[in-house]
Amino acid sequence: MFPCKVKIDQLDRTNTKVKDVDVKTNKTLTKGKIKKVTTKKGERTPFYYLGDYFQEKGKVIGHFLSLGTSVKLEKHFLQNEMKNSKSSLMGEKLQNTKRAAMGEIYMDTIKDVPTLCFEPHEKSKVPEAKWPKILKEMKEYFSGMKAVAVINGKIVEAEEDKEETSVEPTEKKDTTDSNQGKTKQDIAKRFKALQQSYVTVRDNEHDAKVVKKLYLDLKLWLEDFKQLPTEEQKELKAFYEKFSTVVEGVKKIIKADQKIDVHLKNVTEAIAKYVAFTDHSIEPAMALKKKALVELDEIIKFAKFVGASEMLNQCHVIKKLFDA
Structure with a gap:
């Protein structure tokens, strides 16, 4: 287990004493930590997620995801992000408890495939039906790894991209094309x-x-x-x-x-x-x-x-x- 690189002060936009974390930095840091998680099968690491956190001129440009131990972030998410609160990092107007979660992430083998598993905290209000979309949105953070959510022991997979859906085979199609x-x-x-x-x-x-x-x-x-x-x-x-x-x-x-x-x-x-x-x-x-x-x-x-x-x-x- 390792400490979280992002501090709560960097997420608090009202705090002018420190530089706010930006979408690019967050993505780079998180991808590095994801790779670290992949090398330690079974070891659980805390994660913190805020959908639509990064915005520019009123438009969503990214989602916040960070890994690692942080007493302050854990306390804040439990008290403010996963229930309605004036102290939400999103602000009262933008806060959505169905787009905020914390929990644990770990590596497991599912159907013979190494898989990142997100297990939300019991107080998370993100509906099970929302996780496929969230996993798809966060796909670029996973460095090519398959990721699922584990909800009450049930495996919830990401939405498939249109280009990844199966194609009916035809007589003319040659899937062994050497130039593929x-x-x-x-x-x-x-x-x-x-x-x-x-x-x-x-x-x-x-x-x-x-x-x-x-x-x-x-x-x-x-x-x-x-x-x-x-x-x-x-x-x-x-x-x-x-x-x-x-x-x-x-x-x-x-x-x-x-x-x-x-x-x-x-x-x-x-x-x-x-x-x-x-x-x-x-x-x-x-x-x-x-x-x-x-x-x-x-x-x-x-x-x-x-x-x-x-x-x-x-x-x-x-x-x-x-x-x-």
Whole structure:
């Protein structure tokens, strides 16, 4: 479990002392946390949802979703967002208790498919029938993962997009077409998605497996790009030029993750040997302490690069223990 990155003050538009969270920042942060949830099957993490929260000139431009522990957000949602209140973050005129929910999110396997499960709090007033639409609206937050709501043990799935509904097979239709998903338009769309995934892992905490998969997907994209006719490659020149920057960035993240693994192993061994000494003032113990601090500094350096804030905090805690 991890702390929520969004503070209630950032959601309170009447609070002029802090900058309000915007739709783009919220989406980036949440996608990063969603990926973290996907790596820990069964572990439950709090979520907070406000439909139609982001508006511009009276028009809805997005919905608020954030994950992580927050005592203040939990208390506020229970007392103000999930029941009519003058203190709603939406304001009295726009508040809709059927568009506000908190609860827990976790990973499970449903019908052999890894699935994000949203389990609303018992005091949530969002009707079961509304969840399919909400899940569809929030689809872009889920980084390609399937998501469902779990209401009193019942699985509620998202509405299907029109283009995703099944098509009656015909004799002429060949679903094994080798070019399926490899047209110029498909390749352009795929790169945009890969680029967004890169931005997410670059700017947020991530799982090393996710980054490695991204690297493999980028290599596959390049292979498919090179299969296009020369003229179509020229039309996608801008994407190809960006490819080098993205793939190099991913390589750097992978190398940083690998460095962290090495230094974690070293510091763990050094601390274990250091703790074994009853007298920490003798030379062998002092040497191990020095080695551990050097390794911690290296971890901190690479953790800053990959945005691993929790690891940074843990390193600083250990360093303080050595100073005590």
